[in-house]
Amino acid sequence: MTDVSPEIQKNLYRFMLLTRLLEERLVNLYRQGKIVGGFYRSLGQEATAVGTAMALAEGDIFFPVIRDLGATLVRGVAPRQILCQQMAREGSPSRGRDGVLHFSIPEKGIYAPIAMLGTAVPVMSGMLLADRYLGKKTVGLTYLGDGASSVGAFHEGINFAGVNRLPLVVVFEFNRWAYSTPYEKQCGAMTLADKAPGYGLSAKIVDGNDVLAVYEAARTAIDHARSGNGPFLLECKTYRLKGHAEHDAQSYIDRAEIEEWKKRDPIARFEKRLEDDGVLFAAGRDEIRHEISRHLDEDVDWAEAQPSPLPDYEFRGVYADEDLLVERQQEIFVGGDPS
Ligand SMILES: Cc1ncc(C[n+]2csc(CCOP(=O)(O)OP(=O)(O)O)c2C)c(N)n1
Numbered sequence: 001m002t003d004v005s006p007e008i009q010k011n012l013y014r015f016m017l018l019t020r021l022l023e024e025r026l027v028n029l030y031r032q033g034k035i036v037g038g039f040y041r042s043l044g045q046e047a048t049a050v051g052t053a054m055a056l057a058e059g060d061i062f063f064p065v066i067r068d069l070g071a072t073l074v075r076g077v078a079p080r081q082i083l084c085q086q087m088a089r090e091g092s093p094s095r096g097r098d099g100v101l102h103f104s105i106p107e108k109g110i111y112a113p114i115a116m117l118g119t120a121v122p123v124m125s126g127m128l129l130a131d132r133y134l135g136k137k138t139v140g141l142t143y144l145g146d147g148a149s150s151v152g153a154f155h156e157g158i159n160f161a162g163v164n165r166l167p168l169v170v171v172f173e174f175n176r177w178a179y180s181t182p183y184e185k186q187c188g189a190m191t192l193a194d195k196a197p198g199y200g201l202s203a204k205i206v207d208g209n210d211v212l213a214v215y216e217a218a219r220t221a222i223d224h225a226r227s228g229n230g231p232f233l234l235e236c237k238t239y240r241l242k243g244h245a246e247h248d249a250q251s252y253i254d255r256a257e258i259e260e261w262k263k264r265d266p267i268a269r270f271e272k273r274l275e276d277d278g279v280l281f282a283a284g285r286d287e288i289r290h291e292i293s294r295h296l297d298e299d300v301d302w303a304e305a306q307p308s309p310l311p312d313y314e315f316r317g318v319y320a321d322e323d324l325l326v327e328r329q330q331e332i333f334v335g336g337d338p339s
């Protein structure tokens, strides 16, 4: 038995299911050509994103990456904002200027993932150092794929965070693949957690498809960081059941591997556990599913009715004095005299 309250367990379930159902809607929109750019799913990885984000406290900060839609939902981003973000409509957090999860909502502690893999670690280390100077007890969490952990910026950043004992939690989303590169061609260490001793850090490996185990391990990691013990590397073993993005048919993966991981689907597993433990039964699950679906119907209609941003919005938010400079930028980039 777990000491996690039934209330939190039901919330973990609700957010995993919301992530999945929202992504299903987004796949439909993608197939209708309504998504601007690519669409990256977290199918099979919902427990890792939801379980870790649920363990963060008010005021903590994090960078989601492509598999962390669930983390942003836990943190209070509305599904309709995500729908607008993916369709590049007004009403999206980036007001149509960027897609996927590339947006920041500082009041919710969400900062846009940095496109270059691994660079979140040094950037977040700097943010945590700044908060320490300000006397704040902020914990920072960043997600990193197995591929991202091979990038130089990760190693420099984690070394800096370790030396300064910064309250940083790195969640490794170990899903064995970095696009089409398998882990064997990525790193010689047996596990990503093996990287911790070299930097004097603590680490733990957890079943990333067991949402309760992820939540409990994330609480331990966050407490460790907040208590001044320095960074913590939490390796979640999970699996990307779809391709890198919707355009990728996963032709480089043996189908048997995918079939094997389907049996460990985090949502189906948690449903069984909730039932075995007497926390939530089929009728309760159906109620949650219907409620989510009903809201998503409304959200999709609402998002599709939102206008595209005005073209001149592209030039805003670049300089502090934006009004003054919009005209000049347009002259330079859209036409006119570039001198
Ligand atoms: C430095 C760098 N190289 C390549 C890319 C392109 N890219 C974006 S995501 C990705 C795969 C990342 O794999 P992984 O870190 O394992 O995360 P996963 O997609 O498995 O969640 C690649 C190659 C990039 N954004 N940055």
Ligand SMILES: [Mg+2]
Residues within 6 Å of the ligand: 145, 146, 147, 173, 174, 175, 176, 177, 178, 179
């Ligand atoms: Mg990966």
